[in-house]
Every structure is written in structure tokens, then in C-alpha cells.
Amino acid sequence: MLEHGGKLRAAALRYDIPESDWLDLSTGINPNGWPVPLLAADLWQRLPQDDDGLDAAATEYYGTDSLLAVSGSQAAIQVLPMLRTRSRVALVTPSYAEHAYAWREHKIVEVCASEILQTDADVVVIVNPNNPTGKLFSREELLALHTKLAARGGWLVVDEAYMDVTPEHSLASACPLRGLIVLRSLGKFFGLAGVRVGFVLAEESLCDAMRELLGPWTIAAPSRHVAMQALQDAVWQHATRAALPLASQRLQELLRAHGLVATGASSLFQWVCCADAQRVHEQLAQRGILTRVFAQPVSVRFGLPCDEVEWTRLDAALAELRR
Numbered sequence: 001m002l003e004h005g006g007k008l009r010a011a012a013l014r015y016d017i018p019e020s021d022w023l024d025l026s027t028g029i030n031p032n033g034w035p036v037p038l039l040a041a042d043l044w045q046r047l048p049q050d051d052d053g054l055d056a057a058a059t060e061y062y063g064t065d066s067l068l069a070v071s072g073s074q075a076a077i078q079v080l081p082m083l084r085t086r087s088r089v090a091l092v093t094p095s096y097a098e099h100a101y102a103w104r105e106h107k108i109v110e111v112c113a114s115e116i117l118q119t120d121a122d123v124v125v126i127v128n129p130n131n132p133t134g135k136l137f138s139r140e141e142l143l144a145l146h147t148k149l150a151a152r153g154g155w156l157v158v159d160e161a162y163m164d165v166t167p168e169h170s171l172a173s174a175c176p177l178r179g180l181i182v183l184r185s186l187g188k189f190f191g192l193a194g195v196r197v198g199f200v201l202a203e204e205s206l207c208d209a210m211r212e213l214l215g216p217w218t219i220a221a222p223s224r225h226v227a228m229q230a231l232q233d234a235v236w237q238h239a240t241r242a243a244l245p246l247a248s249q250r251l252q253e254l255l256r257a258h259g260l261v262a263t264g265a266s267s268l269f270q271w272v273c274c275a276d277a278q279r280v281h282e283q284l285a286q287r288g289i290l291t292r293v294f295a296q297p298v299s300v301r302f303g304l305p306c307d308e309v310e311w312t313r314l315d316a317a318l319a320e321l322r323r
């Protein structure tokens with residue numbers, strides 16, 4: 001199983017700091033997520049129902065009526081390789097490592113972002129915007145790539161986990177197209193990683209095949225209820241799309257002021273390539289601040305603080321770094 005951010009309990013044990021005292025900047029999740037209201041008690045006793053309004057809310061939000069709700073986009077990532085015979089699969093590196101891991105029984109070719117559009121692979125997997133580099137491909141680039149892939153029976157898989165801040169770049173409204181699979185999630189922008197809700201936007205036949213593999217009741221009834229309300233809250237979405245880029249810019253400037261120049265970014269994180277990334281990560285962890293460190297390339301990723309108390313705490317910890 002691959003390593004991911006957000007492992008506060010393990011960090012608490014390793015550094016002997018209570019879990020409640022940590023500032024977690026390791027996940028790239030919106031720290032000011034959609035405000036979940038108190039749920040009715042009987043909701044916890046219900047089996048999930050496919051006609052509860054979640055699909056309709058998602059159809060309106062994403063602009064396509066061919067989709068499948070899944071327990072986070074991770075569920076789709078794991079199932080998609082099962083729906084193809086052995087294929088040549090091209091992926092961007094560095095990127096979200098679960099994609100390469102899921103396709104490991106196929107023939108994998110990892111290439112840099114500048115080469116991925118020219119690949120001759122059967123399947124191309126792109127995280128857009130990319131994690132951790134923040135690289136953003138345009139709709140025109142990806143649709144042109146899709147046309148080439150579809151002509152030879154291939155797939156373009158686009159993971160848009162970080163796309164909600166910039167929906168104008170999304171391929172969601174282009175779905176369904178033969179050979180185009182778009183993955184969306186409520187974990188990052190909405191800050192609802194715990195509800196485990198995502199969507200596969202694809203042809204009906206592919207959605208049906210995935211539904212058969214995943215089986216019934218993949219998302220709990222309370223999670224479906226929360227996701228539906230969040231997708232319908234246009235006022236919150238508009239305000240959050242305005243606020244997150246400002247917070248990300250503030251983080252970039254704060255890091256730069258302490259000698260950490262961002263190599264890449266999205267509206268939810270800043271990514272810094274530096275030779276002493278492990279040292280930076282370690283020193284911050286000793287102060288109860290958890291970041292995400294990468295071995296290849298050597299780098300560290302910072303998520304956004306939640307409030308002024310957390311911004312001040314990060315500023316003070318960065319000022320104490322010994323590099």
C-alpha cells in the first residue's frame with residue numbers, strides 16, 4: 001500500500017506530540033470545507049438509495065448526465081484497469097502515485113508532462129491540475145489527445161480532483177465521449193474527504209460495467225446526503241473559488257519570505273523542490289506541523305492553513321528552520 005498524507009496518528013506517535021496539537025498541511029484538502037449541518041438521526045439507519053437526488057445534483061454541477069457515484073475517486077482508480085485487456089499505459093511523472101500502482105499489471109510508461117501529449121500508448125492517465133506539480137493542461141490539448149486515442153480504441157483518463165476552483169478547464173461538460181473518462185471528487189475543494197464521495201464521468205456502458213464490479217451500496221446514506229447538499233450550494237462554491245487562490249498566493253509569499261521558493265502550485269497547495277526537503281519536513285514535524293515530503297523529485301508540499309492562528313504558527317515555525 002502506498003504512503004499518503006494525513007497520517008496524524010502515526011506522526012503523533014513518532015514525534016510524541018498529541019494528535020490534537022498538530023497543524024496538518026500534508027493533504028491538499030481545503031481546511032475551510034463545506035459546512036456540514038447536523039444530520040437527522042434516522043439518516044444513519046437508512047440504506048443508500050440511488051434515487052435520493054445525488055445523481056441529479058451531480059448532473060447539474062458537472063454538466064453531464066452520464067456519471068456514476070463512487071466511494072471517492074480512489075475506488076474508480078482501482079477498478080478502471082480491470083476493464084481493459086493488457087494495455088500500454090502512459091502516465092505523467094511525478095503525479096498521484098495511486099494511478100501507476102493501479103495499472104501495474106499493464107505495461108506502464110512514465111513520462112514528463114511535456115511529452116505526454118505525444119505518446120503512442122493505448123491509455124493515457126493525466127491528473128489535471130497535476131498533484132504535486134500543479135501543471136494544468138488546457139481543454140484543447142486534452143480533447144485533441146482524446147481524439148487520437150479514441151480513433152485507435154484507446155482511453156484518456158483525466159483525474160480532476162483539484163479542478164473545482166477552475167471549472168472552465170474541466171472536461172466534465174465534454175462527457176460522455178467514447179474513450180473519455182473523467183474522475184471527480186468532493187475531497188479537495190469541498191473539504192469532504194471523510195465522506196468518501198467521487199464520480200466517474202464516462203459513457204453509460206463503462207459506468208454500468210464499473211457499477212457491476214463495485215456492487216451495491218458503495219456510498220453510505222449520510223455521505224450521499226451531505227454530498228448532494230454540497231453540490232447544490234452555489235453560493236458557498238462561488239465564495240470558495242474566490243478565496244482559495246488568494247490563500248494559495250499568500251502561502252507562496254510566506255514560503256518565499258523564508259527561503260522556500262515554490263516550484264509548482266494549485267489553489268490548494270504549494271510544492272517546493274529543494275535538496276533539504278526531508279530536513280524541512282522533519283524540523284516542521286518536530287514543531288507539530290505535518291507536511292508531505294517526496295523522495296522523487298526531492299520536494300515538500302504545503303497545504304493551506306485554516307485560520308490566522310495557523311498562519312501565525314506556520315510563519316513562526318518557518319522562521320526557526322535551520323537550513
